[in-house]
Amino acid sequence: SQKIEQNSEALNIQEGKTATLTCNYTNYSPAYLQWYRQDPGRGPVFLLLIRENEKEKRKERLKVTFDTTLKQSLFHITASQPADSATYLCALANNAGNMLTFGGGTRLMVKP
Amino acid sequence: EPEVTQTPSHQVTQMGQEVILRCVPISNHLYFYWYRQILGQKVEFLVSFYNNEISEKSEIFDDQFSVERPDGSNFTLKIRSTKLEDSAMYFCASSELGGGFDNQPQHFGDGTRLSIL
Numbered sequence: 001s002q003k004i005e006q007n008s009e010a011l012n013i014q015e016g017k018t019a020t021l022t023c024n025y026t027n028y029s030p031a032y033l034q035w036y037r038q039d040p041g042r043g044p045v046f047l048l049l050i051r052e053n054e055k056e057k058r059k060e061r062l063k064v065t066f067d068t069t070l071k072q073s074l075f076h077i078t079a080s081q082p083a084d085s086a087t088y089l090c091a092l093a094n095n096a097g098n099m100l101t102f103g104g105g106t107r108l109m110v111k112p
Numbered sequence: 113e114p115e116v117t118q119t120p121s122h123q124v125t126q127m128g129q130e131v132i133l134r135c136v137p138i139s140n141h142l143y144f145y146w147y148r149q150i151l152g153q154k155v156e157f158l159v160s161f162y163n164n165e166i167s168e169k170s171e172i173f174d175d176q177f178s179v180e181r182p183d184g185s186n187f188t189l190k191i192r193s194t195k196l197e198d199s200a201m202y203f204c205a206s207s208e209l210g211g212g213f214d215n216q217p218q219h220f221g222d223g224t225r226l227s228i229l
Contacts, residue, residue, distance in 0.1 A: 034217060043116075043203045043220030044155060089155065098143065098160040098168045100218060105154070 002027045006090055006103040013080055014111055021075040021106045023090030030092040033066055033073050038087045038105065047088075048075075080110045114138040116221035118204050124227045125194050133189045133224045135204030144187045145205040145218060146179065148172070155203065161187065191226075199228045 003026045013019050023033070032051045036044035050057045050066045050073065057064045063076040077084050087105040094101070117136045125131045137144050146158040159169045161179055178190045187206075191198055205218040 036220075038155075041222070043205075043222045046217035046219065049217060094168070096168065097216065098145075098162070099157045099170070100145075100147075101157060102155040 002092075002101065004028075004090060004092055004101060004103040006088075006106045008104055008106070010107040010109055012109045012111065015081060017080055019077040019080050019084070019108055019110070021088050021090075021108065023073040023075070023103055025071050025092060028071070028092055029068075031095065031097070032093060033064075034091045034093070034100070035062075035064055035073075035075050036089040036091060036102075038089055044089055044091075044102075077108075080108075082110045082112050084108060085110050114219075116204055116206055116219050118202075118221035118224050120224060121222070122225045122227070124229060127196055127228050128193050131191050131194055131226065133191075133202050133204075133226070135187045135189075135221060136185050137187055137204065137206030138208075138219055139185070141206035141208050141219070143167075143207045143209065143216075144179075144181070145207075146189045147203045147205065147220075148200040149203065149223075150200045158189070158202075194226075194228045196228050199226055201225050 005024045034049045035047045038044045048064045050064045052068050061078045065074045087107045089105045090103040091100040119134045144161045147155050149155045157170050159173045160167045176192045180188050201223040203220050203223045205220045207216045207218045209216050
């Protein structure tokens, strides 16, 4: 069966450092992968999308990589700030693109 | 920036009762979705809707669930006879185009917390 796994343990880092979050998947051949941010009691907020033929995508302090051989995406936040503290969700779409399957998310805590 | 809005923010219902959750998607969006998140668990897909039809649904979306777009702006999720295990946060989302097109993020509302007693 299809699985998307993110590190369920919280990631604690110091302000200014780079946070790296991992998303691994099995039994999928996604056309693209998305990353969302979720704050407590709020809905997911879209951050970045990367297609299967792209190795890397950047947006401001965010960077996503996508390795379809390893079946893994890495999500980086450089120069992290306390305001970056949230849960980060990885999501894969089905072939028709009309259904997202989410990972369990990784909670990031950035300490001042 | 346009938002997806959901009402009510919190709904408390007796088991066995019908409940309707309401959503106003972003106005120029054509694809609509419902997801749910049980406390402490993953966000789970329920259903997607396009051109007044369901385009995909999950195993969770059984005969007790239905969706409707009764007018040009609202998108509703109905649960006919609620069960205790329906207690969750329900998120509505919309996207401008379908996933077959590039760069189609889904825009989520802040959810309705449904509590079944």
